[in-house]
Amino acid sequence: MLFKVALQSLLNRRMTVLLTVLSIAISIFVLLGVEHVRKEARESFGRTVSGVDLIVGARTSQLNLLLYSVFRIGNATNNITWQSYQTLAANKAVAWAIPISLGDSHRGYRVMGTSKDYFRHFRYGSQSPLVFDSGQAFDGVFDVVLGAEVAKKLNYKIGQQLVLSHGLGKTSFTKHDDKPFHVVGILEATGTPVDQTLHVSLAGIEAIHIDWQKVCSAQV
Structure with missing residues (x-):
């Protein structure tokens, strides 16, 4: 008896019931979708870099810092000082630290300034090290x-x-023509953003930016 009454009530309000069921289904779909994206992002991060416990940068959003430093997406808002990096690296709780500096490019590919520790400590996937192809x-x-990928x-x-070039565009009118670089190494493919990156020393990054604004003004 109660079942028939409940069924009749649902039939009388079938549009409301359908909308409710549809809303619940959409909510579940969205939740599952978000969880899937979160899982994929976590796995993608694990494939791109491994053995890293902490990424430190100037004050910005966590997502922006992650995309910028690991996936080479977006732009940095601010830099931390070299003194800050040295303080972090000298901390007894820190096993190793790798400084990175982004902001320049070459024909659409990112240029990253770093130290030799990058080649010693950087790992990707299942703790795979960077290997030189030549x-x-x-x-x-x-x-x-x-x-x-850059070399190929x-x-x-x-x-x-x-x-x-200064900046990140594929076409740049501000090139560091007076300070060319020599290719001394080519890494094996990793399937990560490393493949699309040119790696130079921090001293190299500093050298090409000495008086670059004056050079640009002179060219104009």
């Missing part, structure tokens, strides 16, 4: 190590010269 890590101020797509070989 050449070696940078040693001089104007040495550059190419990711696998732009057909660069060891010993060739290239010029970096």
Whole structure:
């Protein structure tokens, strides 16, 4: 008896019931979708970099810092000082630290300033280290190590010269023509953003930006 009454009540309000069921279904779909995206993002991060417990940067959103430093997406809002980095690296609780500096490019590919510790400590996937396909890590101020895709797509070989550009666009009117870099190393493919990155020393990043604004003004 109660079942028949309940069924009749549902039939009388079938539009309301259908909308309620549809709303619940959409909510479940959205929740499952968000969880799937979160899981994929976590797995993607694990494939891109492993063995890292902390990423430190200037005050910004966590997502922006992650995308910028790991996936080479977006722009940095501010930089931390070298003194701040040294303080963090000297902390007894820190096993190792890798400084990175982004902001320049070469024909659409990101240029990253870092130290030799990057090649020693960086891991991706299941703790896989970076391996050189040819050449070696940078040693001089104007040495550059190419990711696998950069070398392949732009057909660069060891010993060739290239010029970096200020900014991140594929077409740049502000090139550091007076300070060319020499390719000294090419990394094996990793399937990560490393493949699309040009790696130079922090000293190299600093060197190309000395008086770059004055040079631009003179060119104009």
